Amino acid sequence: MLIIGIAGGTGSGKTTVVNQIINELQHDEVDVIYQDSYYKDLSHLPMDERVKINFDHPKSIDFELLVEHLKILKTGQNIEQPVYSFKAHNRTHETITTKPRKVMIVEGILIFTHPDIRDMFDIKIFVHADSDERLMRRLKRDISERGRDLDEVLNRYKSTLKPMHQQFIDPTKEYADIIIPNNRFNTVAIDIVQTIIKERLI
Numbered sequence: 001m002l003i004i005g006i007a008g009g010t011g012s013g014k015t016t017v018v019n020q021i022i023n024e025l026q027h028d029e030v031d032v033i034y035q036d037s038y039y040k041d042l043s044h045l046p047m048d049e050r051v052k053i054n055f056d057h058p059k060s061i062d063f064e065l066l067v068e069h070l071k072i073l074k075t076g077q078n079i080e081q082p083v084y085s086f087k088a089h090n091r092t093h094e095t096i097t098t099k100p101r102k103v104m105i106v107e108g109i110l111i112f113t114h115p116d117i118r119d120m121f122d123i124k125i126f127v128h129a130d131s132d133e134r135l136m137r138r139l140k141r142d143i144s145e146r147g148r149d150l151d152e153v154l155n156r157y158k159s160t161l162k163p164m165h166q167q168f169i170d171p172t173k174e175y176a177d178i179i180i181p182n183n184r185f186n187t188v189a190i191d192i193v194q195t196i197i198k199e200r201l202i
Contacts, residue, residue, distance in 0.1 A: 001073065001074050001101070001102060001103070001104060002102065002104070002120050002122050002123070002196075002197065002200045003059075003070065003074075003098060003104050003105075003106065003120055003121050003123075004103065004104070004106070004121065004122065004123045004124075004125065004193070004197075005106050005107075005108075005111050005112065005117070005118070005121035005123070005125065005127050006018055006105060006106070006107045006108075006111075006125045006126075006127065007108065007109060007110070007111050007112045007124070007125070007127070007169070007172060007176070008126050008127030008128060008129070008169070009109060009128075009165045009169050009170065010056070010109055010161055010165070011129065011131065011141065011188050012127045012128060012129040013014045013127050013129055014107050014108075014109075014127045015107065016128050017125070017180060017190065018032055018105055020108050020190050021190060021194055022104070022105075023137075024190075024194055025194060025197060025198070025201075027103075028101075028103040029036045029101045029103060029201055030101055030102070030103040030104075030105065030197065030201075031098060031099070031101045031103075031104055031105070032104075032105045032106075032109070033064070033066075033069070033070075033081060033098065033104060033105070033106045034106075034107055034108060034195075035061060035106065035107060035108020035109065035110060035111050035142055036086075036108060037081050037082045037083060037084050038061055038063070038082060038108075039055060039061060039062070039084050039090075039091065040060060040061065040062045040090050040115045041058055041062075041090065042070075042089065042090045042091075043083075043090060043091070043149055047088075047089070050088075050089035050180075051089055051158035052088060053089065054144055054164065055160075056109065056110075056160050056161055056165070056168075056169075057115045057164055057168070058110050058114065058168060060107075061114075062108055063114045063116065063117055065082075066106075066117060067114075067117055068072050068122070069081065069098075070104070070106070070117075073098070073101075073104060074100070074102040074124075074165065075098050077098070077100065077112055078095075078097055078098065078099050079098050080095035080096070080097060080098075081095060081096045081098045081167075082095055082098075083095060083096060093179045102200055102201055103145050103197050103200060103201065106121070109169050110166075110168065110169065110174045112124060112126070112170050112172035112176070113169075118175060120194045123174060123177055123178070123193070123196065124175055124176045124177045124178075125143055125177065125178045125179075125180060125189075125193065126172065126173045126175075126176035126178070126179045126180070127179075128173070128179055128180065128181050129181075137156070148193045151187060178192065178193065
């Protein structure tokens with residue numbers, strides 16, 4: 001099993017890169033695990049407490065479960081991937097059955113911050129985007145898809161997103177094998193990754 005980690009700041013375009021890779025390959029032996037599915041279960045907290053959680057800090061992620069699930073997949077067994085609700089700020093009671101594939105892509109802003117997860121990646125990719133561009137994308141996504149309002153997104157960006165990016169996410173570029181600038185010039189890097197994956201799928 002080839003495990004590829006794709007990290008980068010919020011709104012950097014990680015999902016776009018993942019989709020570019022998968023859409024070009026069109027192969028059923030490639031699947032994706034999203035870090036966002038592994039936010040810790042906060043069912044013990046009321047809603048007004050959950051909204052105060054710093055979800056951009058590594059402590060918000062259940063890395064132990066993610067490591068366990070990757071190890072299980074490597075043994076050839078299925079996992080039950082959690083489902084997270086951004087509107088409820090918590091996991092749902094549902095899970096998604098995820099089968100082991102020849103290529104597993106793990107995507108998320110904080111995946112390079114944890115050494116156990118990092119060591120499991122055969123290829124580490126960091127998607128870089130300008131901070132203003134990332135903020136604009138975050139605004140559009142959180143308002144249209146996650147039920148946030150403008151003030152809430154801007155306040156969270158200032159209080160947690162920006163400082164957490166500077167403290168935890170941006171420094172993990174040093175672990176990356178490939179850094180992809182998320183603009184129209186990223187096609188060469190995508191082609192390289194696709195070539196490596198295709199070799200594994202033969």
